[in-house]
Amino acid sequence: MSYFSDIYQGIKxxxxxxxxxxxxxxxxxxxxxxxQYPENRETLKMFERFRGEVIMPHDENNEHRCTGCQACEIAxxxxxxxxxxxxxxxxxxxxKKKMIDKHIYHLGMCTMCGLCIEACPTDxxxxxxxxxxxxxxxxxxxxVLNKPGSKLMKGVEE
Amino acid sequence: MLxxxxxxxxxWLFSLMPENIASIxxxxxxxxxxxxxxxxxxxFLVLMERRIAAWFQLRRGPNRVGFHGILQxxxxxxxxxxKELTGTIKADKFLYNLAPYFVIITALLxxxxxxxxxxxxxxxxxxxxxxxxAISSIGVIGILLAGWSSNNKFSLIGAMRSGVQTISxxxxxxxxxxxxxxxxGTLQLSEIVxxxxxxxxxxxxxxPALIAxxxxxxxxxxxxxxxxxxxxxxxxxxxAGFHTEYSGMKFAxxxxxxxxNMFIIAAIATTVFFGAWxxxxxxxxxxxxxxxxxxxxxxxxxxxxxxxxRWSFPRLRIDQILTLExxxxxxxxxVNLVVMAVVVWLGLTIQF
Numbered sequence: 001m002s003y004f005s006d007i008y009q010g011i012k013x014x015x016x017x018x019x020x021x022x023x024x025x026x027x028x029x030x031x032x033x034x035x036q037y038p039e040n041r042e043t044l045k046m047f048e049r050f051r052g053e054v055i056m057p058h059d060e061n062n063e064h065r066c067t068g069c070q071a072c073e074i075a076x077x078x079x080x081x082x083x084x085x086x087x088x089x090x091x092x093x094x095x096k097k098k099m100i101d102k103h104i105y106h107l108g109m110c111t112m113c114g115l116c117i118e119a120c121p122t123d124x125x126x127x128x129x130x131x132x133x134x135x136x137x138x139x140x141x142x143x144v145l146n147k148p149g150s151k152l153m154k155g156v157e158e
Numbered sequence: 159m160l161x162x163x164x165x166x167x168x169x170w171l172f173s174l175m176p177e178n179i180a181s182i183x184x185x186x187x188x189x190x191x192x193x194x195x196x197x198x199x200x201x202f203l204v205l206m207e208r209r210i211a212a213w214f215q216l217r218r219g220p221n222r223v224g225f226h227g228i229l230q231x232x233x234x235x236x237x238x239x240x241k242e243l244t245g246t247i248k249a250d251k252f253l254y255n256l257a258p259y260f261v262i263i264t265a266l267l268x269x270x271x272x273x274x275x276x277x278x279x280x281x282x283x284x285x286x287x288x289x290x291x292a293i294s295s296i297g298v299i300g301i302l303l304a305g306w307s308s309n310n311k312f313s314l315i316g317a318m319r320s321g322v323q324t325i326s327x328x329x330x331x332x333x334x335x336x337x338x339x340x341x342x343g344t345l346q347l348s349e350i351v352x353x354x355x356x357x358x359x360x361x362x363x364x365x366p367a368l369i370a371x372x373x374x375x376x377x378x379x380x381x382x383x384x385x386x387x388x389x390x391x392x393x394x395x396x397x398a399g400f401h402t403e404y405s406g407m408k409f410a411x412x413x414x415x416x417x418x419n420m421f422i423i424a425a426i427a428t429t430v431f432f433g434a435w436x437x438x439x440x441x442x443x444x445x446x447x448x449x450x451x452x453x454x455x456x457x458x459x460x461x462x463x464x465x466x467x468r469w470s471f472p473r474l475r476i477d478q479i480l481t482l483e484x485x486x487x488x489x490x491x492x493v494n495l496v497v498m499a500v501v502v503w504l505g506l507t508i509q510f
Contacts, residue, residue: 007486014471021214021470028213036218 046129051112054081054105055128056145063153064146066124068100075119080109100146107133108141122156188280196269196418201231203417206458207465214469241406246309249403253307258404258411260300265418268293272425273347275435275449286347287339290426291332294381297419298324301383301390304412305400316399319476320390323380326483327387330377333491337370337498338363338430341507351434357510358433364508366498371431373487373494375460378423379467380479382416386471387479424460425453432456 035044046052058064068085082104090097103125117125125145135141167187171180205220205227212219220227245254268290270281283289298320305317339345341363342353353359360367380387391399401412428434433456435449442448474482501507 007490017470018466021466024216025210025214025466028216032216032218034218 046131048129049127050129050131051114051127052130053107053128053133053143054110054116054125054145056103056125058147058150059153062147062150064124064150065122065153065156066100066103066146067122067152067157068098069121071119071121072116072125075115077113077115078109078111080106080111081116082106099152103145105143105145106141107143108138124156192269192280193266196266196421197414199421200414200417201235203421203461204234204413205231206461207417210462210465211469214466235410238406238410243406243408246403248309250307250309253303254403255408257300257304257307258408258415260303261297261415262411262418264293264297264300265415265422268422269418269425271347272429272453273351273434274453276446278450279348282346282348284344284346286350287335287345287426287430290422291328291335294331294419294422295324295328297415300415301400304404308400308403310403312396312398313400313402316390316392316396316402320383320400322476323383323387323390323479326480327377327380327487330373330483330487330491331381333488333495334370334374334377335426335430337366337491337495340495340498340502341367347429347434350430351436354433354436355440357508358431358436360431362507362509363498363501366494366501367431369490369494370498371427373491374427374431375463375467376482377487378427379464380483382419382423382464384416384420384464385468386474389473389476389479392473420461420464421457424457424464427460428453428456432460 037044056064056066068083070083070085073081073083083100084102084104085098085100087096088099089095114127117127133141168184171184174180175183208230209219209227220230223230223233245251271279271283271286271289273279273282301320301324302317305313305315305320308314338350338359341359342350344350344353350359354362356362360371363370383390389395391401396402401409404412435446435453437443437448437452442452
């Protein structure tokens with residue numbers, strides 16, 4: 001008699017499935033997670049863990065946290081990060097000290113693996129949420145992350 | 159009003175030229191009207207499918223081209239027209255080019271017999287249902303030709319699966335329709351509608367008719383090669399199945415034929431089970447033109463049901479498909495046929 005109970009179970013499970021999808025169909029407006037992108041460009045906020053590009057946050061005194069240790073440059077598997085540095089005179093101690101001149105980031109080569117951010121001992125670089133990364137020329141993809149005239153934040157190296 | 163216009167055109171044509179030519183011209187005009195009408199209807203079915211699919215998946219669907227995306231599929235069709243027709247070198251050129259026409263012509267042929275409203279029926283033959291069953295199984299030849307002549311393994315596998323599936327499910331479609339024919343006593347579609355003036359056949363035949371309708375919907379979904387019976391195309395396994403090697407307008411023919419076939423299956427169900435153009439409880443009986451509205455409304459409800467199936471159920475394996483047909487649907491159908499015969503014999507049908 002399993003023949004008839006099979007038919008009954010089959011129809012029952014099909015109707016259960018249809019009722020579930022039917023509920024979704026009726027609530028599609030409430031549940032819809034689609035973003036209407038160009039219209040809501042002003043209000044659209046990417047989620048926290050989105051990997052858009054690598055950025056270096058600066059505070060209000062134009063100070064960053066990068067000591068120029070080059071850990072990110074070594075960690076990067078495809079040479080996306082390039083750090084130009086030299087030894088300059090430190091005003092406080094009067095000694096020569098390693099400082100970054102330019103922290104160059106080639107977005108065009110970046111695979112968004114995040115190894116540089118994990119490697120950074122001072123949390124100088126972070127993920128940015130910008131997703132509109134297209135440009136008209138390849139040269140705009142090479143970015144200098146530290147702002148001109150910026151310097152190392154105090155207390156990072158201790 | 160519509161009828162008087164067609165009658166006027168008919169008389170005007172016959173007064174203008176000899177009888178033979180006039181009837182040929184008339185047929186051509188009707189064919190052109192049906193072709194354009196259903197090409198456009200097919201496009202909007204595609205749009206409907208995409209919107210409904212999106213709503214089932216909590217998306218929004220195409221809503222950019224035109225008001226709420228209403229021109230989206232027309233834009234897609236224009237794109238397909240402008241695309242290059244590519245083909246493989248080792249394809250059997252003649253059959254390869256022939257296959258899409260087989261599929262689209264059989265799909266459009268079947269449309270000619272539907273009674274859209276009173277007296278608005280292009281071709282009212284006394285074997286209407288037989289004609290529909292016969293025509294709908296010719297379409298599979300086009301699919302088999304496409305798969306065979308493409309000289310592609312995916313296409314061939316898809317086409318062979320289609321052959322197995324369509325030949326099996328043809329039986330269930332025919333038997334479930336025969337169950338209803340027992341009640342009407344005629345195969346002519348206009349006569350079947352006439353019988354339903356005493357209540358739609360699904361009400362008249364109560365339990366056996368309901369079982370027949372369920373079997374018809376399952377088998378009809380399989381006939382049109384739609385999910386959950388879409389292992390002909392099976393995107394995840396076979397690329398695109400039998401139309402892997404087709405591009406441009408030839409692909410569009412296959413695509414359009416699929417949707418017109420869906421419309422046909424729904425229209426047969428409407429005609430046979432739900433009283434075609436008859437309004438519920440005869441509320442608009444005095445306005446025959448509204449019959450078109452009722453016909454299309456019923457058809458689209460059934461089309462929606464098929465779309466609901468598509469976005470609810472997972473695809474069946476080939477052995478499961480054959481088990482379902484030969485071990486479940488066919489025996490149930492045969493028993494149901496006997497039950498219906500008894501119901502009709504004892505006069506247990508519900509008449510209003």
